[in-house]
Amino acid sequence: MSVNNRDPLVVGGVIGDVLERFTRSIDLRVTYGQREVTNGLDIRPSQIINKPRVEIGGEDLRNFYTLVMVDPDVPSPSNPHLREYLHWLVTDIPATTGTNFGNEIVSYESPRPTSGIHRLVLVLFRQLGRQTVYEPGWRPQFNTREFAALYNLSLPVAAVYFNCQRDNGCGGRRT
Amino acid sequence: MATATPTDSMSRVWSMSSLKSSLPSAVTCRLPSPSSRRPVLVSSPSPRLPSFSGLSPVNPLISTGLPGWQSFEDGFKIIDGGGRVYAMRHGRRVPKLNRPPDQRKALLRGLTTQLLKHGRIKTTRARASAMRKFVDKMITLAKDGSLHKRRQALGYIYEKQIVHALFAEVPDRYGERNGGYTRIIRTLPRRGDNAPMAYIELV
Numbered sequence: 001m002s003v004n005n006r007d008p009l010v011v012g013g014v015i016g017d018v019l020e021r022f023t024r025s026i027d028l029r030v031t032y033g034q035r036e037v038t039n040g041l042d043i044r045p046s047q048i049i050n051k052p053r054v055e056i057g058g059e060d061l062r063n064f065y066t067l068v069m070v071d072p073d074v075p076s077p078s079n080p081h082l083r084e085y086l087h088w089l090v091t092d093i094p095a096t097t098g099t100n101f102g103n104e105i106v107s108y109e110s111p112r113p114t115s116g117i118h119r120l121v122l123v124l125f126r127q128l129g130r131q132t133v134y135e136p137g138w139r140p141q142f143n144t145r146e147f148a149a150l151y152n153l154s155l156p157v158a159a160v161y162f163n164c165q166r167d168n169g170c171g172g173r174r175t
Numbered sequence: 176m177a178t179a180t181p182t183d184s185m186s187r188v189w190s191m192s193s194l195k196s197s198l199p200s201a202v203t204c205r206l207p208s209p210s211s212r213r214p215v216l217v218s219s220p221s222p223r224l225p226s227f228s229g230l231s232p233v234n235p236l237i238s239t240g241l242p243g244w245q246s247f248e249d250g251f252k253i254i255d256g257g258g259r260v261y262a263m264r265h266g267r268r269v270p271k272l273n274r275p276p277d278q279r280k281a282l283l284r285g286l287t288t289q290l291l292k293h294g295r296i297k298t299t300r301a302r303a304s305a306m307r308k309f310v311d312k313m314i315t316l317a318k319d320g321s322l323h324k325r326r327q328a329l330g331y332i333y334e335k336q337i338v339h340a341l342f343a344e345v346p347d348r349y350g351e352r353n354g355g356y357t358r359i360i361r362t363l364p365r366r367g368d369n370a371p372m373a374y375i376e377l378v
Contacts (some may be wrong), residue, residue, distance in 0.1 A: 010312070011375070012360060013358070013378075038270070040360065040362060040374075042297070042362070042363075072294070073294070076293060076294055077293060077294030077295040077376060078292065078293055078294030078295075078377060079294070079340075080293065080294075111291055115293055116290075116292075116293035116294045116295055116296075117293070117294075117295040117296065117297060117374065163374070165297075
């Protein structure tokens with residue numbers, strides 16, 4: 001189903017900052033420990049130290065998918081000049097399986113936001129073939145749209161986002 | 176069951192003695208006014224109880240006979256800690272946030288400072304919708320950019336670094352946007368007191 005204006009991805013600003021409007025066609029289930037990630041969920045960094053369990057839908061095992069995890073609010077949502085820090089990139093995931101079966105070309109780095117509440121977006125793209133996606137040179141200043149255009153990934157097939165802020169409060173006031 | 180025949184066939188009125196004899200002796204009851212009904216074992220009529228309607232707000236259309244209906248608003252009180260919730264907002268100009276005016280001003284100053292510092296904060300829905308006006312005001316001051324406006328902003332925001340950063344970046348970021356510099360996203364209620372929460376962020 002295509003995203004309408006009340007969709008959480010539009011309301012949360014993910015579509016616009018990170019992605020274009022797309023049509024969901026594949027199921028995407030992300031689980032950190034016992035918690036399943038739904039749009040806009042609030043999670044602390046202590047709960048996302050280890051990579052999540054990701055399961056995708058689809059029917060045909062010959063289709064391969066790429067999962068990208070980015071943070072568009074780096075270093076702070078009020079001033080995101082390092083927009084989109086790449087946390088995780090897994091390619092060649094066959095349909096109906098999970099990231100364990102894919103090729104993790106950028107290893108999972110657990111998010112540690114210093115300032116403000118950051119959104120963390122997980123996007124699923126469909127690849128044209130196997131081993132067509134390569135790792136970028138660096139993690140910050142990542143642009144999901146350019147990445148998709150570069151490797152002919154077209155529009156996303158699924159996306160989910162959640163919120164994360166630092167564990168110990170806002171860090172105090174500095175005059 | 177023993178039947179009783181009217182002693183006085185002319186008046187068709189049962190007499191008490193014949194009735195009492197016909198009834199089982201263990202029962203003594205006051206019968207209603209003498210009538211030509213067949214005497215059956217009937218207890219004293221109890222007063223009609225109003226039916227239990229639960230804790231739902233009283234609906235004026237369903238007459239349950241409950242007293243206390245003085246005005247239109249009486250039917251809409253919801254059981255809580257004493258705050259009144261009505262369906263209308265007539266005449267309410269300022270959100271009071273359950274605080275005296277000085278604390279209210281300090282709360283809003285603190286919230287706008289934090290929002291301008293962090294870009295996105297999570298707070299209760301009432302506070303988020305109350306602070307929109309003041310965040311927009313600060314951004315409008317920064318858009319103007321003159322010294323007087325800068326000093327006015329310094330008088331409101333608690334941290335001067337934030338004011339200087341705001342005045343530096345607002346022309347680029349909000350130059351073309353006319354108003355509506357914030358966005359509120361409602362979220363799950365807080366666990367401790369079930370307060371409705373919301374994210375408020377700078378657009």
